[in-house]
Amino acid sequence: MLACIPVTLIVFKIRRYLLHCEFVRRHGCQPAVRANKDLLLGLDQMLPLVRAVGEHKVLETLREAYHRYGNTYSTKRILSPGIFTTEPANIKTILSVNFEDYSLGHRTRHFEPLLGRGIFDTDGDDWAMSRALIRPSFTRNQVADLTSFEDLIPDLFALIPRDGETVVDLQDLFFRYTMDSATAFLFGQSVGSLRMDQSDLSFAPAFNYSLEVIAMNLILGPFSIFNRDRKAQECNRICREFAERFVEDAVQAARPEKEIPETKRESYIFSHELARRTSDKQRIRDELMNVLLAGRDTTASLLSNMFFMLAKYPAIWDKLRREVVSLDGRLPTYEELRNLKYLRCCMNESLRLHPVVPLNERLAVKDTVLPLGGGKDGLSPVFVAKGTQVAYNVYAMHRRTDFYGPDAEEFRPERWEDGQLKPRWEYLPFNGGPRICIGQQYALTEVGYVTVRMAQEFRTLESRDPGPWEESLNLTLCSRNGTKVCLTPA
Numbered sequence: 116m117l118a119c120i121p122v123t124l125i126v127f128k129i130r131r132y133l134l135h136c137e138f139v140r141r142h143g144c145q146p147a148v149r150a151n152k153d154l155l156l157g158l159d160q161m162l163p164l165v166r167a168v169g170e171h172k173v174l175e176t177l178r179e180a181y182h183r184y185g186n187t188y189s190t191k192r193i194l195s196p197g198i199f200t201t202e203p204a205n206i207k208t209i210l211s212v213n214f215e216d217y218s219l220g221h222r223t224r225h226f227e228p229l230l231g232r233g234i235f236d237t238d239g240d241d242w243a244m245s246r247a248l249i250r251p252s253f254t255r256n257q258v259a260d261l262t263s264f265e266d267l268i269p270d271l272f273a274l275i276p277r278d279g280e281t282v283v284d285l286q287d288l289f290f291r292y293t294m295d296s297a298t299a300f301l302f303g304q305s306v307g308s309l310r311m312d313q314s315d316l317s318f319a320p321a322f323n324y325s326l327e328v329i330a331m332n333l334i335l336g337p338f339s340i341f342n343r344d345r346k347a348q349e350c351n352r353i354c355r356e357f358a359e360r361f362v363e364d365a366v367q368a369a370r371p372e373k374e375i376p377e378t379k380r381e382s383y384i385f386s387h388e389l390a391r392r393t394s395d396k397q398r399i400r401d402e403l404m405n406v407l408l409a410g411r412d413t414t415a416s417l418l419s420n421m422f423f424m425l426a427k428y429p430a431i432w433d434k435l436r437r438e439v440v441s442l443d444g445r446l447p448t449y450e451e452l453r454n455l456k457y458l459r460c461c462m463n464e465s466l467r468l469h470p471v472v473p474l475n476e477r478l479a480v481k482d483t484v485l486p487l488g489g490g491k492d493g494l495s496p497v498f499v500a501k502g503t504q505v506a507y508n509v510y511a512m513h514r515r516t517d518f519y520g521p522d523a524e525e526f527r528p529e530r531w532e533d534g535q536l537k538p539r540w541e542y543l544p545f546n547g548g549p550r551i552c553i554g555q556q557y558a559l560t561e562v563g564y565v566t567v568r569m570a571q572e573f574r575t576l577e578s579r580d581p582g583p584w585e586e587s588l589n590l591t592l593c594s595r596n597g598t599k600v601c602l603t604p605a
Contacts, residue, residue, distance in 0.1 A: 135500065138482055144498040145489030147198060148188045150180065157192035164334055171586050171595050173334070174473055178511040186515075187488025187497060193337040196503040198485070201512040203540035205485045205497075209477050209505055210548035213484075217477035217505070225332045225339065228351045229325045230408065231401025242550075245402060248392060250553055252301065252385045252406075258556050259449035263299050264564045267292055270309035271565075272572060277604045282579045284597040286419035289565075290319065290411065293418070296561060297410030301403070302361045303368075303384040318357045321350035326412070326589035333476075336504070355400065358407070362400045365390040408590070413471045414558045416593040418565060421465035424526040426578035426600045431528060432570075435461060439570040452563045460528035462562060466544035467519070468526055469584070471591045473510035475546070479503045509543050510592070573602040 138144075153159040160180075167176035180188070180199070187200040200206065209217055218238045226236040234245035251257075271292050276283055291308040299305040308319070328347040332339035369390035385406065389399045425432045438457045452458070479499045489495035499505060516523045518541045519530065530536055545552035552558075569576075578600055585595040 135482065135498070139498045142484045142496050142498070144484060145495035146189070147488045147493075147497045148184045150184050150188050150190045150199075155191075155194070157190055160190050161192060161335070161338065168331060168334065171588075173588055174508075174510045174586050174592075177474075177508055178514065181508070181511050185488070185493050187485070187493060189497075195337050196500060197336075198488075198497065198499060198503060198505045199508065200485065200488060200505065201508050201515065202485075202487045203512065204487050206507045206512075206543065207540045207547070208485055209507065210546065210550065214548055214550075216479060216481050216483040216499075218480045219477055221478040221504070222333075225329050228348070229322075229329065229354060230404045231355075231397065233401040233405030235405050235408070245405070246553065248389055248402060249385070249406060251388065253553050253557050255556075257300075258560050261447070261449060261452075261560070261564055263296060264561055265446060265568075266299075267295050267305070267309065268565075268568050270295070274309065275573075275602060277573075277602060279575065279577075279601050279603040282599050282601055284599050285422050286415070286594060286598040289418040289422075289598070290415040292565065293411045293415040293561070294319065297407060297414075298361075300557075301385040301406055301410060302364070303387065304364075317353060321353040323589070325350040325354060326408075326591075330589040354404065358400050358403050361386050361403055362390075362396050365399060366394075366396065409552070409554055410557075412591040413552075413554075414561050416469075416471040416591045417462070417465060417558065417562050419593045419598045420469040420471075420584070421461060421562070421566070422569075422576070422600070423578070423580070423584055423594050423598045424465060424468070425461070426576050426580075426598070428526060429575075429577070431461070431526075432576045435566075436570045436574070439567050442567070442571070444571060447564065447567050449560065452560060452567065455563070455567070456532070457528065458563055458566060460531040461566070462559060463531045463542075463544075464526055464528040467513045467542065468524075469592055470509045470513055470544050471593075472546070473588070473592045474506065474508055476504055476506040479505060512541065512543070515541075572605060574605040575601075575603045577601045 150160055151157050164173065164176060167173045177199070181201055186202050187198065187205060190197045190199065219236060220238045222236040223232060230236065232241065234242060234249060237245060271288060274283070274288055275285075288309070291311075294308045295305040306318075325347055328342075328344050328350075332342055335342060365384075365386035368384070368387045386399065386403060389402055393399065425435070435457055438455055441455075442451060447455075479501055482501050483499045485497040485499055485505070487494060487497070489497040513519070514523045518538065519536075522530075536542075540547060545555040545558075580596055580599045582596070587593050587595040
């Protein structure tokens with residue numbers, strides 16, 4: 116009996132090979148450029164990437180690989196096949212056209228110790244349920260209510276020196292601001308991190324460290340089994356316990372509301388709605404952790420990256436302030452925010468140059484095809500075998516000169532003026548397809564509001580970082596050195 120097993124495996128392998136050959140022939144596929152010289156372990160590709168982590172140059176290292184091999188290329192790590200691409204047509208195929216051919220459930224083992232099983236690491240019915248639970252938090256009425264943003268502005272301004280000499284790190288303040296706004300919006304109460312001393316902020320450094328470990332494990336891929344980090348385990352515990360109190364509050368708050376008609380409820384509170392729909396405390400906690408990541412990190416990263424560049428370009432800051440002057444010092448309404456065109460240009464340009472989620476990937480759950488990347492000219496379809504990890508690089512795509520011109524590496528908001536740029540899948544700051552970010556309008560509204568209030572309050576914004584922007588990459592992207600500036604009041 117045992118002697119039959121090798122024969123069965125050989126037959127299976129031959130049959131699968133023949134099926135692949137027929138699939139490739141039928142779709143006219145050609146192989147993509149292979150980056151590996153080490154075809155067994157793929158260490159020739161992995162080791163430079165690990166070094167780049169320590170040098171804070173992961174994104175540029177990957178971008179150089181596209182220059183070397185083309186906009187789509189293939190790799191192998193411990194016999195695990197991978198494809199890397201910056202082609203918009205391929206990304207559209209992965210995220211939309213052939214959405215059902217791909218999964219991100221492979222993330223679970225990396226995400227679950229911190230985030231559990233939620234909208235960012237599940238598929239199928241679990242993902243659909245997560246999305247249905249979260250979507251009501253981001254209706255237009257919820258997004259257009261700017262009161263919670265303004266309530267936190269005095270706390271933010273109180274921490275910003277006004278003498279034009281004292282250096283302040285706006286990135287730290289923005290992360291604290293978005294922590295407070297996210298918890299107020301999603302849980303009905305702010306944690307008040309802007310009012311705390313740094314020594315009291317145990318959650319933030321623990322959360323940051325856990326995210327760094329997740330990012331490293333995603334880069335390591337199959338090698339991540341060797342990355343055992345006890346500090347990460349402790350940080351995960353701190354973060355999960357932090358979320359527990361919101362779970363208990365939500366469960367208690369949901370009980371008396373079960374008989375209250377929807378029209379009589381004062382406001383939509385995400386955690387309370389979760390508790391009304393499920394009594395599973397672990398499910399509630401997992402979704403809270405997932406949404407907290409999105410609510411805090413993506414918005415704070417966009418604010419931090421944009422203000423880093425605004426501080427480097429005083430003329431752009433002055434032009435932005437001139438637009439804001441049209442408000443005559445009034446607090447902006449939602450519609451007024453939407454009508455500030457140069458503000459939107461600045462946000463678009465920041466998201467282009469420094470996309471807050473610069474790298475992403477999917478796992479092929481069936482044999483499928485990408486439309487571009489095969490053959491010597493890269494114009495033929497590429498076969499994607501079941502089990503292949505397909506990574507798409509938004510950071511590199513957003514800096515392609517064939518899409519954004521020879522100055523694609525410069526921060527120039529004017530490129531978005533007067534409808535000069537109308538990219539589709541070439542511009543992907545919030546993902547695309549069925550999994551497009553449902554909180555994007557909330558994030559843009561919050562960033563726009565904070566930026567307008569800063570422009571109303573401060574006349575000058577001067578950089579105190581002599582060097583260029585450097586990456587700090589975990590699941591989102593921000594400045595390694597923070598956003599160190601000096602400000603003077605208007």
